Amino acid sequence: MAEKPSTKKSEIQIVWFKKDLRITDHMPVYKASKIPIPTLMLYIVETDYWSKPFANRRHWCFIHDSLEDLALDLATHKQQLVIKIGSAIQVFKDLHLKYEIVQIFAHEECGNRWTYDRDIEVRKWFLKNHIDFKEFPSNGVVRGLKDRNEWSKIRNSRMQEQLIPTPNNITAFKAEIGSPIPSKKDNIFLNNFSGIVQKGGRRQALKIINSFLKIRGKNYLYNISKPGKSEYTCSRISPHLTWGTISTKELINMTKDKAKNLDENESKIWKKNISALNSRLTWRCHFIQKLESQPSIEFQCMHSYYEKLRDKQLNSNFYSAWKNGLTGYPFVDACMRSLNYNGWINFRMRAMLVSFASYDLWLDWRKIGYHLAQMFTDYEPGIHYSQLQMQSGVTGINTLRIYNPIKQSYDQDPKGEFIKKWVHELENVPEAWIHEPWKMSDGTQKKSKCYIGIDYPYKIVDHSEAVKDAKSRFSKIIKKEGFNQKAKKIFSKLGSRSRKRDNLPNKQLSLF
């Protein structure tokens, strides 16, 4: 008599890769390796995500490189990376029809509302289907943090732990066939960019950080705010941290090794650069923690008194001029055009672009944030929304910082070389006028082959007037009853304990 086919599904466990595209210092991979159940290494291209206003093909190009590297690394451990395309919940449902999913390992994700809602949905479904969802902390972000005063202690002790070893033996599961990694040109990725993308992948992460710690980082602090130079002397590790080809802890360990092996001549200069980099890695966790502790900061002003400060209706002429680098302020336009093309610009210039949009053009941070999110290869929601709110003055706990685009231009690009590289309309304008071309006489405009208002826009607003107006609107709000009590509560939940980065109450105004 023929044997009855067995209906019992084979047991598997899954490592679900999200923004952690590596196998080194990777707790989910490590934990899965300790259990002798066949392990499916899964990455899901979530199509709905890629239609959202913060997502851009540029991010995908970086992820694409990183998945290729991840697949190679898994192959050396006789594992394959399985790519699925669709919604996460549907992918898990389909897999569960074929296999008995025992457990799923993943890092906790602190992303935007979209990923937060997706995690709630899949968690519910896992629970209903008795699938154990084992999540592990990401970097220095503490889930369920009760007391903000405890954060730094927890984060620092985590960063001092040993790196999690890369397992040699993972019980392979090769029966499931995935899709090929969607190409960089695939139509899934709706929002486009024109320009270049920093190369992704684990190998590139190691290469870039080694070159920083060997040579490039020597002038890190000196050039940190100079566009045109900082591209080379900053670490440029940000997209790798965002998409997880390297962990923060690995990076901190590398800087410790560097510091240990310095000779006397190098010591002074390198120590301060390494220490500055480490501070920024702490800020990174600090800002992501803000979003983890209060997810609403993606959509709502931290201080609710600022909620109606700027018009909800977008001034589309101002927005379009800002986004396309056509404001008539050469340095602002050069920075935006460079960002749009390269997918990166240094911290101070990001802050200046937001300051100009917020104080000079009075645009709401929620509207401008999407363009920047799409352009930044390193788009990291926790840093992004916290910084947007800080630089547009709506946290209630930070000093208002209004950047003067003309002063920044003289300070950071005195000869106008960066401006001329990106704003070709001004390439023949003499150095004396490059920062304020609207002051050129008719004769100079003719000689420079650049008529202001025709070849290049006249300044869109007057900066001094705009700042005067902005300050008066802010001071009215700060004086309102209850403002400070509310600010104190925000500080207690989200404020930094280690530096004067967050101030209370918000009375000061600093002009850069």
Ligand SMILES: Cc1cc2nc3c(=O)[nH]c(=O)nc-3n(C[C@H](O)[C@H](O)[C@H](O)COP(=O)(O)OP(=O)(O)OC[C@H]3O[C@@H](n4cnc5c(N)ncnc54)[C@H](O)[C@@H]3O)c2cc1C
């Ligand atoms: C409005 C605005 C939006 C921003 N959005 C993002 C974002 O989406 N993703 C992002 O990674 N950074 C963001 N930043 C922070 C910062 O500009 C970038 O991290 C930095 O320019 C990346 O370049 P780098 O890797 O060469 O930095 P480095 O100066 O070499 O610093 C090393 C790392 O430290 C972290 N870091 C550096 N500066 C900061 C900072 N101010 N706050 C928090 N972490 C920091 C980053 O992970 C960075 O990769 C934003 C800043 C502003 C003002």
